[in-house]
Amino acid sequence: MRVPFTKMQGAGNDFVVIDATRQPFSLTAEQMRLLGDRRFGVGCDQILVIEPATQAGADFRYRIFNNTGDEVEHCGNGARCFVRYVVDAGLTDKRQVRVDTMNRRLLLTLQDDGRVTVDMGPPVFDHAALPFDAKGLTPRGVNGFELWPVEGVEVAVVSMGNPHAVQRVDDVQTAPVLTLGPRIEHHVSFPRRVNAGFMQVLARDRIVLRVFERDAGETLACGTGACAAVVAGIRLGWLDAAVEVQTLGGQLRIEWAGGQSPVLMTGPAMKVFDGEITL
Numbered sequence: 539m540r541v542p543f544t545k546m547q548g549a550g551n552d553f554v555v556i557d558a559t560r561q562p563f564s565l566t567a568e569q570m571r572l573l574g575d576r577r578f579g580v581g582c583d584q585i586l587v588i589e590p591a592t593q594a595g596a597d598f599r600y601r602i603f604n605n606t607g608d609e610v611e612h613c614g615n616g617a618r619c620f621v622r623y624v625v626d627a628g629l630t631d632k633r634q635v636r637v638d639t640m641n642r643r644l645l646l647t648l649q650d651d652g653r654v655t656v657d658m659g660p661p662v663f664d665h666a667a668l669p670f671d672a673k674g675l676t677p678r679g680v681n682g683f684e685l686w687p688v689e690g691v692e693v694a695v696v697s698m699g700n701p702h703a704v705q706r707v708d709d710v711q712t713a714p715v716l717t718l719g720p721r722i723e724h725h726v727s728f729p730r731r732v733n734a735g736f737m738q739v740l741a742r743d744r745i746v747l748r749v750f751e752r753d754a755g756e757t758l759a760c761g762t763g764a765c766a767a768v769v770a771g772i773r774l775g776w777l778d779a780a781v782e783v784q785t786l787g788g789q790l791r792i793e794w795a796g797g798q799s800p801v802l803m804t805g806p807a808m809k810v811f812d813g814e815i816t817l
């Protein structure tokens with residue numbers, strides 16, 4: 539099967555984008571693993587599939603698969619690349635696009651400087667939503683929020699549509715992201731596993747973040763991870779309402795006014811090349 543695709547990246551988090559607005563998407567999990575393989579395929583952190591809208595009020599539907607072939611709920615950097623793709627491919631002439639993911643409707647705005655702002659919706663702290671099973675764990679309350687003891691460190695748990703466990707570290711460069719990340723990802727308290735964030739607070743409006751993503755391992759940036767880290771930092775009293783997040787692959791701006799207000803994420807989205815692969 540010949541599969542046309544577009545390679546894209548947002549702050550170095552990289553994607554194979556498949557346009558399924560004209561023909562149905564039919565790749566198996568095995569074919570997606572091959573597509574995502576950096577040696578035997580194209581290589582990417584996630585595969586993004588763009589489909590026609592199925593719900594009233596939406597412009598498109600957007601599905602996300604980790605490079606393991608597992609379908610997941612959300613991808614923030616991918617959302618920015620999605621809107622860049624649909625505008626550049628002429629699939630819409632709107633600069634504000636509404637898109638449905640597995641469990642959220644996102645509003646995306648293409649800015650004049652080429653960056654994209656995504657209304658990611660509100661964060662969710664309900665443990666069932668992550669899911670997070672706190673049985674046997676005693677939290678430490680900080681500023682009315684909780685830090686949970688997991689794998690010998692304290693994590694804040696937040697869902698941005700997908701699950702995140704965020705910890706504060708003194709030095710993100712030397713943090714044990716590659717060894718502790720997978721242990722947190724697979725910890726028994728997270729039945730559907732979790733994305734593990736490591737944040738260093740530089741100032742109340744500036745953090746450095748590394749994320750060990752569920753399935754994909756450490757990536758150069760994780761958009762939902764940046765939102766989760768800033769939300770956790772605000773709830774814990776460490777951060778202000780607008781924060782610049784430095785990732786390994788670029789900078790994201792995250793804003794959250796608290797409560798049920800949506801988290802806003804602004805950052806880059808770039809095409810790398812078009813291609814075609816036979817699977």
Ligand SMILES: N[C@@H](CCC[C@H](N)C(=O)O)C(=O)O
Nearest residue numbers: 613614615700752760761762
């Ligand atoms: N890179 C993404 C998140 C992709 C999904 C994640 N690995 C998961 O399994 O939840 C982002 O930019 O948010």
